[in-house]
Amino acid sequence: MSNALIIPVLLAGGTGTRLWPVSRDAMPKQFLPLEAERSTYQQALARVADKHLFSAPIVMTSDDFRFFARRQAEELGITPTIVLEPMRRDSAPAIAAAAMIARQRDPAAVVMTLAADHVIRDLDLFRAACLAGRDAALAGHIVTFGIRPTDPRTSYGYIRPGGALEADGVHAVAAFKEKPDAATAAAYVDEGYLWNSGNFLFRADVLIDELRRFEPEMTAAVEAAVAGAAHDLDLGFIRLDPKAFAGATQKSIDYAVMERTDRAAVVEGRFGWSDIGSWDAVFAIAERGQHGNAETGSVLAVDTENCLIHSPGRLTAVLGVKDLVVVTTPDAVLVMPRDRAEQVKGLVGKLKEAGHHEATDHRRVHRPWGHYESVDSGERFQVKRIVVSPGGTLSLQKHLHRAEHWVVVRGTAEVTIGDEVKLLHENESIYVPSGAVHRLVNPGKIPLELVEVQTGSYLGEDDIIRLEDVYRRE
Secondary structure (H helix, E strand, C coil): CCCCCEEEEEECCCCCHHHCCCCECCECHHHCCCCCCCCHHHHHHHHCCCCCCECCCEEEEEHHHHHHHHHHHHCCCCCCEEEEECCCCCHHHHHHHHHHHHHHHCCCCEEEEEECCCEECCHHHHHHHHHHHHHHHHCCCEEEEEECCCCCCCCCCEEEEEEECCCCCEEEEEEEECCCCHHHHHHHHHCCCEEEEEEEEEEHHHHHHHHHHHCHHHHHHHHHHHHCCEEECCCCEEECCHHHHCCCCCCCHHHHHHCCCCCEEEEEECCCEECCCCHHHHHHHCCCCCCCCEEEEEEEEECCECCEEEEEEEEEEEECCECEEEEECCCCEEEEEHHHHHHHHHHHHHHHHCCCHHHCCCCEEEECCEEEEEEEEECCEEEEEEEECCCCECCEEECCCEEEEEEEEECCEEEEECCEEEEECCCCEEEECCCCCEEEECCCCCCEEEEEEEEECCCCCCCCEEEECCCCCC
């Protein structure tokens, strides 16, 4: 048995629209605490933090999520390599880029790719599966983690295990099967098939060779994107070359490699696992009370059975219902039968077609320096609550059509207006005239909270002229 460290790769660029209205394009499910205090991304980072088994992680995400990925890792004391994909190209190009970057770190790298939005229980069993998979990967196999089904799900792909391999507990893959209908899924469970978790373990050189064999144009495009990557070392990001990466075929790793290679192997993961891909999947792993309800937040359920009620921000009361999903957020409410949870993605599509910004954007908008939240708005005015993280710095900017009034509620603000710099403390306020060059900084060690009142003829976010920005936004 080898002691080679595994380089974990977390795929954290998805949007998770089936968990709307909590998960949206602007803040997807992997960065949200859906079923625990930490986000699933943070749980995944913690899962691969054992330095006796894992090397420092690589995170694949998009430019939009780069600061979420960095900030949430910092909260755990972890410093990953964060690689930014210029556009979505599905899992095969992302995994190819990660394998190439891992091989730069170690020519003999063993890589494990994990979805950042999955939940895994039983860490000892997870570690045992990693050890078994590592031995098979070192022998040249591309290993997937198969999960023993708890019921015949139609939302998962399936794997038919073949003969046993030389690595203990690892089998060849006899066949990959796409998402089945209910009857076929039941037959698969009876015949000993495993769920395909979509998580993989392999030697970087083996996967790249297989990609070259099956997808030479994709591989060449990704190699060019990695070779031309820009390194923002002070911000901790690697930016893949956008022109080269745009030439990569959009394809999943299953279609690109796993269903075509003769090197595929499967290790059964006996740990609890869920992709929490729908509200019904969240319900399946949630703790439930006496009447089978899974409740989060401020909830009152009367004569109610087997419901998922998710309401972290406001009181939600339900009466006399069964088998429902009820999800409330500050700006949207979802109510549906649990057995229709897989149809939420289509619902979000209809919301987008109808022009509802709630389909993609939260009321709370996250920025590298913290976040802001709309409180009220009307003709010629808007009220926001702004929170600036310790050390956070807003861009040096000006507005052509609005003035701003800031009232400090908590913490200390360093405010620049023109050539004047002033410190504001709790219960103090300041006025920023229209057209004035200004900046807001939190120089303290606690979050800075303030109320902003905007007044003017136009209050859109595109009325920001950035003159200088430490986060290098355009």
